Amino acid sequence: MGLLGAMVKKDLKLLFRDKMTVFFTFGFPLIFAAFFGSIFSSGGSGSAGIAVVVSDLDQSTESAAFVQRMDEVNELRVEILPEHEAREATRKGKKVAYIILPDGFGKAYGSLFSGGTPEVIIGVDPSRKAEAGMLQGVMMKLGVERFQNALSDNTSLADVLGDSIKSIEEDQNIPDDWRVLLNDYLPKMKTMLEKEEAMTATTSVTANGDNGISSALTPLDLNFEDVMINRDGPKNGYAVTIPQAMYWAMMGVVMGFGLALVQEKTLGTMTRLVAAPITRLQILGGKALGCFVALFFVMTALFAFARLVFDVPIDYPLKILLALFCVSSGFVGIMMLLAALGKTERGISSLGWGVMMVFAMFGGAMIPLFAMPEWMKAMSDLSPVKWAILSFEGATWRNFSYEELLLPCGIMLMLGIICFYAGSRMIKLEE
Amino acid sequence: MIKIEGVSKQFDDLLAVDNLSLDIHQGEIFGLLGPNGAGKSTIISMISGQQLPTSGSLKIAGHSPVSNQSKRLIGVAPQTTAMYEELSALDNLEFFGSLYGMSQGDLKSRSDEVLEFTGLSERAQDRVKKYSGGMKRRLNLAITMLHQPEILLLDEPTVGVDPQSRNKLFENILDLKAQGKTVLYTTHYMEEAEKLCDRVGILDHGKLLALDSVDGLIDEYGGESQLDVTTADEVITLGTQHPVAELQEILREHSNITDLKLKRPDLEQVFLHLTGRHLRD
Ligand SMILES: Nc1ncnc2c1ncn2[C@@H]1O[C@H](COP(=O)(O)OP(=O)(O)OP(=O)(O)O)[C@@H](O)[C@H]1O
Ligand SMILES: [Mg+2]
Numbered sequence: 001m002g003l004l005g006a007m008v009k010k011d012l013k014l015l016f017r018d019k020m021t022v023f024f025t026f027g028f029p030l031i032f033a034a035f036f037g038s039i040f041s042s043g044g045s046g047s048a049g050i051a052v053v054v055s056d057l058d059q060s061t062e063s064a065a066f067v068q069r070m071d072e073v074n075e076l077r078v079e080i081l082p083e084h085e086a087r088e089a090t091r092k093g094k095k096v097a098y099i100i101l102p103d104g105f106g107k108a109y110g111s112l113f114s115g116g117t118p119e120v121i122i123g124v125d126p127s128r129k130a131e132a133g134m135l136q137g138v139m140m141k142l143g144v145e146r147f148q149n150a151l152s153d154n155t156s157l158a159d160v161l162g163d164s165i166k167s168i169e170e171d172q173n174i175p176d177d178w179r180v181l182l183n184d185y186l187p188k189m190k191t192m193l194e195k196e197e198a199m200t201a202t203t204s205v206t207a208n209g210d211n212g213i214s215s216a217l218t219p220l221d222l223n224f225e226d227v228m229i230n231r232d233g234p235k236n237g238y239a240v241t242i243p244q245a246m247y248w249a250m251m252g253v254v255m256g257f258g259l260a261l262v263q264e265k266t267l268g269t270m271t272r273l274v275a276a277p278i279t280r281l282q283i284l285g286g287k288a289l290g291c292f293v294a295l296f297f298v299m300t301a302l303f304a305f306a307r308l309v310f311d312v313p314i315d316y317p318l319k320i321l322l323a324l325f326c327v328s329s330g331f332v333g334i335m336m337l338l339a340a341l342g343k344t345e346r347g348i349s350s351l352g353w354g355v356m357m358v359f360a361m362f363g364g365a366m367i368p369l370f371a372m373p374e375w376m377k378a379m380s381d382l383s384p385v386k387w388a389i390l391s392f393e394g395a396t397w398r399n400f401s402y403e404e405l406l407l408p409c410g411i412m413l414m415l416g417i418i419c420f421y422a423g424s425r426m427i428k429l430e431e
Numbered sequence: 432m433i434k435i436e437g438v439s440k441q442f443d444d445l446l447a448v449d450n451l452s453l454d455i456h457q458g459e460i461f462g463l464l465g466p467n468g469a470g471k472s473t474i475i476s477m478i479s480g481q482q483l484p485t486s487g488s489l490k491i492a493g494h495s496p497v498s499n500q501s502k503r504l505i506g507v508a509p510q511t512t513a514m515y516e517e518l519s520a521l522d523n524l525e526f527f528g529s530l531y532g533m534s535q536g537d538l539k540s541r542s543d544e545v546l547e548f549t550g551l552s553e554r555a556q557d558r559v560k561k562y563s564g565g566m567k568r569r570l571n572l573a574i575t576m577l578h579q580p581e582i583l584l585l586d587e588p589t590v591g592v593d594p595q596s597r598n599k600l601f602e603n604i605l606d607l608k609a610q611g612k613t614v615l616y617t618t619h620y621m622e623e624a625e626k627l628c629d630r631v632g633i634l635d636h637g638k639l640l641a642l643d644s645v646d647g648l649i650d651e652y653g654g655e656s657q658l659d660v661t662t663a664d665e666v667i668t669l670g671t672q673h674p675v676a677e678l679q680e681i682l683r684e685h686s687n688i689t690d691l692k693l694k695r696p697d698l699e700q701v702f703l704h705l706t707g708r709h710l711r712d
Contacts, residue, residue: 002529003529003530003532005529006525006526006529006530007526007529009526010515010518010522010526013517013518013522014515014517014518017517017518018517267511267513267515267516268509268511268512268513269513269514269515270513271476271481271507271509271513272507272509272513272514272527272530272574273530274480274481275479275480275481275502275505275507276502276527276530276531277499277502277503277530277531277532278530430476430481430482
């Protein structure tokens, strides 16, 4: 197993046998993430329907009524925005889809046989496929309503056709060649329909039928557009609170290891370490490695939990790995410095919770960075917590490029190296 | 085996060890007897390379105490039992053994041996925090012996140990001596020093006041034996350097002796003589 292996194993055993530490590394962060995540999420995409943006370019009574209907159904939560903003909102992942009612929608919607199928332009966030399917169903359901509207007074479609034929015959304004055509077409259709019995709305629900009669009877022409997602917001509240929770978990580990290091002295086991044929650097290196492994493990577990339970997207595992490595290194250094400065159990506790709490406050572990007032945002640069959280956010919903990740991750790595160097030089193994 | 020459240790304004010179030979049990604060633990921590002397020279089998060669030769049982309370005895042994580069196989067999030796085999899997004070002391010794050191530094190993465990511990230590190990044993109990040690150094305020075998110390510094002789008509009480000669004298004069008490001086008297104080107060 080797010396370092034995030291890491021992430290991890000790760490996870301490109930307080386990609570502060797993329990508390998860409670934190779940509690605040659910608060933030209720404003986002909850269970209250698919969040869509609608842009009505037609501005007719029919289109307005259609928007009204979309707003009424439970499956959708509608916000009305100009076309450009509607597209933006979807592109940035703030809404699941945009729905555009183009010019001419109302005319087509209102008449059954003239003006063609009403067109609807839809763009869906590609990462929300499940909701896209549901959206399509809802739209078709609403589209079918135009037939129901036309047939609402208990008349059959055939009757409607009959009425149409009659009115065409009586209407003097219709050009002759039109009249001939319609008089030929409509009665044939009427006979056919009567033969096939009454049409039910459901059988006509097809997304893009475009041949023969069904073309006229397609409820809506759903024209799906590709959406290039450029998400610059978290997918849900948990995506914000999980990086914050990571910080609390790291604090748990850092405090646990800082205390354990001091306790080696107060409980006397350090005497045995110092009396053993190993170097000071090996003793401290063993501690550092143990702390690193614990941090890495705890945060990986939290990410897995976030993915599985809170549905936080993990799209860039390599970037997360990079962030985990650098942030863990940073906090190993902080642990070492804390142990050196705190000296005693009490010192570590008060220094740890005191200083780290302030860092947390200004670093975005309480108020998310993006929700901070400007002056606070400016101060946050001084808090290592900010860079840790930014590393995680960059590797998740902020979707940083590697170049962009370099700044927060590099800062954490440098911080770790500097703090470890300073801490390991200052720390006294013997009283 | 351990060669200490003119070693002093200064803590701020306190001279904890004062110009100490001492040779501890291979295979002996050497006792350091002194009251609280005499400097016993400080000497042990310098021998084991945990602290550096302020001045003077220390050599362990010719090596510097901070060298790995020296550290391998030495096993320390610290005064405060030093182990991880949340781990089992076996886990502790495994961890401390690995600090000495012991292989897995060695660790297993040696752990079993030392647990057997200290009578802890049955509790090997229990967490140390569930142990009694005496059991912790025994485990403290077991850990110290694990890597088969040639030199054992035992710092007050019997503190808080009941008489039964104490006797067991004495047996252990005498066994170690029989195996040819060198033992440095600190205590402030003179009975222990008398019982165990081949040679004893008397330490006070960091100074080595005397060094000899127990008998040698008593002969030199113990003063008079106290002799109580009861005859039919009187009780004769006298202090004497030569109790045997004195007794023969009395026997010649009195034929009706009914009782006889001889109290030889002990290390307590030696300490009193050397410092003007009692060992325990
Ligand atoms: N790290 C230290 N810093 C300052 N003073 C110390 C330190 N270690 C020991 N001393 C002082 O040195 C003196 C000797 O201490 P030491 O622990 O060696 O005594 P001891 O003989 O082992 O006593 P005891 O029987 O109580 O264990 C004491 O006065 C103690 O206060
Ligand atoms: Mg002591």
